[in-house]
Amino acid sequence: MDNLSQLDKKIIRALQEDFPLCEEPYKILAERVGISEEEFLQRIKALVDEKKIRKMGAVLRHREIGFNANALCAWQVPPDKLDETAQIMTTHAAVSHCYDRTPAPNWNYNLYTMIHAKTRDECEKIIGELSSLTGSTDYKILYTKREWKKTGMKYFCE
């Protein structure tokens, strides 16, 4: 990993705050960093090219838009089939996250997907589809009961 300059860290700290809903949002953020808007925009584009920024965009509150059945589904997949299985799962629109994780003692699940659906029936139907598409039959559905926290990370504030 290449090191980030002090300037980039400052830019990242400014960008992780609420994005101003006004005509020239980048200009406001650039002023906080103490550089010109032009330089600020250039640095953002560079961070996007370096894939340090995944996207400039928004995340909706999924319950407000009708997704009430949300589950973390943990799968047990043979290591040599992990890539292939994950590739199939990621193509499904209802899967928002798909990570491979090192399992823990007495917990052998190594692939994790977040599934969003309107109802539990629909959620289980999707998981059934993923199971038959990939041949993965050993899985655990962990329904969300309550959200205690969901925020963006504040980087470089330790």
Place this chain on the structure above:
Amino acid sequence: MTRLSNFDKALLNQLQGEIPICSHPFAEMASRLGTDEATVLARLRELKAAGFLRRIGTFFDSNRLGYQGTLVALKVEPSAICAVAEAVNRYPGATHNYEREGAYNLWFTLLTPNAEYESNILAEIRSLSGVVDMLRLKANKKYKINVQFKLQ
């Protein structure tokens, strides 16, 4: 409760995908939607106030910024879940924290700049009253992160 019009849905679909990186990003979005900057901004402020938008702005790749991510599952005595959840929430690196059905009933993600930092935090959490067991599931490969809901 605000009902989403077709314009709102088009606006939110575009916003989820990409805010343009230019001097007047909302004017750029407006021109794609066939309207003007003021209309887009006014509606976005309303939708934000009504709670549809969780976060607007920049989404980083934590690994490429030098951070490591771990999913942690806790088995917590039901009577202690509230206190433990609140204690976990106090760590800035705990970005997602969910109560789930099952024996492991509290699941959170933890982002830290190094392994030592992570171990210290997890030792503190493991010793909280009511925490019976902990699973530490380090992220290896991220195949997909794409929290976009296409509104129709």
